[in-house]
Each structure stands twice: as C-alpha cells, then as structure tokens.
Amino acid sequence: GENVEQHPSTLSVQEGDSAVIKCTYSDSASNYFPWYKQELGKRPQLIIDIRSNVGEKKDQRIAVTLNKTAKHFSLHITETQPEDSAVYFCAASRWGGSEKLVFGKGTKLTVNP
C-alpha cells in the first residue's frame, strides 16, 4: 500500500540555523505533497505544499523541493526561530489533495534559543 517515510524523527537546532526534513513516498500516482505543522494538542496546520509539476516552492523562510524520479521531497526552514518548534508532518495524496492524505510519522523540531 501507500507509504510515506519521514526522517529524522527528532531534530534539534540552534536559533538561526537551518533545518531540513526529508520524506520519501511509494505511490507513483501521488501528485500533491503538503507539509503540516502541529503544536502540542493542536490541529495540524498547512505551512506549504507542492504539486508534482513543480520542482521547488518557497514562502519566506520555508521551502519545499520535490524529486519525482526519486519520489523524494524535503522541507527546508532557514533562520529558525523558537516559535518554529513543533512537530512537522509530510504527506502525499493523489488528485491534488482531493483524496486521503498519507502522512509520514512526523519530525519533532526543537529550536534552542
């Protein structure tokens, strides 16, 4: 079945450093890859997403890259701040997100002041 692998499971960085989280998906039909940020006890919130016809997308300090051939996509956060501390989930979906999201296991990011 569909599977999304996410690494690392935990990541600790110093404020101002960059953070990179990587995901690999198995379903070749996936064409939509969102990233969600979840603070403790709260709902997952979309922070950035990318379609399979785009290789890279950037929004201020956040960027996502996609390698369709390798079925690999990554989240890059630059100039990290303590408020970036949270659990980040990658996901994959068919039909531009109109079908179920298959989530990775999550990465707990800690940004130390």
Added chain:
Amino acid sequence: DSGVTQTPKHLITATGQRVTLRCSPRSGDLSVYWYQQSLDQGLQFLIQYYNGEERAKGNILERFSAQQFPDLHSELNLSSLELGDSALYFCASSVARSGGLGVTDTQYFGPGTRLTVL
C-alpha cells in the same frame, strides 16, 4: 482558525460504550475526511465523504461508522469502545475539486476531539 469545527473537544468514556463525534466543514467545502492520531500509529486516514456520499475508506474498524448529512456536517460513530481507541480524532474538509493539473485541494483540519476510553 481553519473554519472547521468539531465537537466535543474532549470525551471521556468507558470501554464498551458508544460515542458520536461531530464535524462541520468550512463553508463551501463539499468533502469531509476523518483522521485518527495516536502516539504509536501517527495520523491515519479513516474515511472520506463527498457531498453526502462515502468516497473512500481507510483502515477504519467495523465498529466505527460515519455519515455526512445534507447540510454537509459529518458524524463519526465509535461503538464497543476499547482502550486502544483512545486518540485524537480530527476531521478535515476541502472543496474537492477535480485535482487537475495545477489545481490543489487543501485539506483544512479542525481542532480535534480527544477521546479517552477508561
């Protein structure tokens, strides 16, 4: 605030009982998705409804059922509850467009219902 509402926020019940979780999608969204989040299984898709009809099923137990009503709100029914059913239950909604090239369909999550089975 995503515009998706869920009630109740917390639910504490005993094994063997039945509960109903409610979700109201964002205005204009036709599709509702239910996800279960537990410590060991992460975020798992349960079921999707689109405009009142079941569209897709995930790893949903037979003890669980759901429906979407004409006003598009959805309910998830959990019966014969077991300790292992304790989890956060999220619903999400989206417009559910065709998903054609260049079109994305963002799923917005509600605040969740925390279910504790004792």
